[in-house]
Amino acid sequence: MLGTPITIWQDKRREVAQAAILEAAWTVAREQGLASLTLRQVAARVGMQAPSLYSHFASKHAIYDAMFGQAWRSYDEVVDALEPRLPSEPRSALKLMARTFFAFATADLARHQLMNQRVIPDFTPSAESYAPAVRVVARLREHMQRLIEITDEDVDLYVALVGGLADAQWANDPGGSRYARLLDRAVEMYADALALPATPAGPDSQEAR
């Protein structure tokens, strides 16, 4: 009994250690800034010496890479939770999706810089870590396609619009709501450009708050 092979046990141990390192890395990144993260700080937080991290990650960039994958997988899960709550009325759905992305992007600067900007010199996510990001955009397209007739260019414009607002929020009014206030208006503008029907008036037709 308990015939779990030792190799799996070791893999588990390994995964636990890696998870602890990544959690420490997130904490340090949030406290010191993403680009100011140092291996010595991460190592100290998990009770190691800096070189020991190389037993678990090939380089500092590999840690960033794993964090990048985590962040997008995390947002993919947010989209999972959102899916059943998405209204069928197109404008309301677009607004809710935009608000969800915006809230995620403005909740954590380090995460936003890693996911959506190129803050780390010479860091490019690996294909494996980039996959969840691709998946999120693909699902966005599917959702939008389900609501309305839409082209790839339409999706690009939507992404640039909502992403531009999130970037501007961090750059010009961090912690405030100067650009958050413009979100619904931006989506209405976008929906008008796609000639979507206006949201019908009525007690239950408004988007979720």
Added chain:
Amino acid sequence: MLGTPITIWQDKRREVAQAAILEAAWTVAREQGLASLTLRQVAARVGMQAPSLYSHFASKHAIYDAMFGQAWRSYDEVVDALEPRLPSEPRSALKLMARTFFAFATADLARHQLMNQRVIPDFTPSAESYAPAVRVVARLREHMQRLIEITDEDVDLYVALVGGLADAQWANDPGGSRYARLLDRAVEMYADALALPATPAGPDSQEAR
């Protein structure tokens, strides 16, 4: 004769040296990446030792700061040159302004990162270097105000929209035109939201190419 005081001569020399350092810094930033710029590389390019740069700039951040000011002053001059060519027809003018900014932003990654992103850890532009950036936005607002009735929020939305497209261009299709192609459409969408009159048809009514 030639009674120029020596102090002015020295100031000139000083300015020349500073300009040479900044020009070298731009070259290195474009070649190696903005954040990978090192003082030793900059110094080598102007025939100095790295510590000698401290005779002209208080720190590496001070060099970035001067570059930041240069970049925005440079764009302010672009706006100067644009001003007499701006059509009075609102949509065409908005398009030309958007294209001008987009072209400037996508012409030089290092410059764009310095001007519009927060790529350098712990670097915040000084009030003096930030002034030209403020001036550019103020002039944008004046130009738009001259064309149409507009609020601060309208300007914010315009900036986020055009900036979002430029960021997306660098992030997802550097060197390509995937988002550049969406520029005119984005401005039309924005103009529709402001209920601007449609561009009148006619041989001379189209925006400048």
Added chain:
DNA sequence: GTCTATACTGTGATAGAC
């Protein structure tokens, strides 16, 4: 004032003992 020489501290990364 401007520059060089030297050196201090902190970084990511590697080698090898245990």
Added chain:
DNA sequence: GTCTATCACAGTATAGAC
């Protein structure tokens, strides 16, 4: 796997030549 020791390179402080 984790350690210690060490390396190459970074920004930058200081001292002193000119």
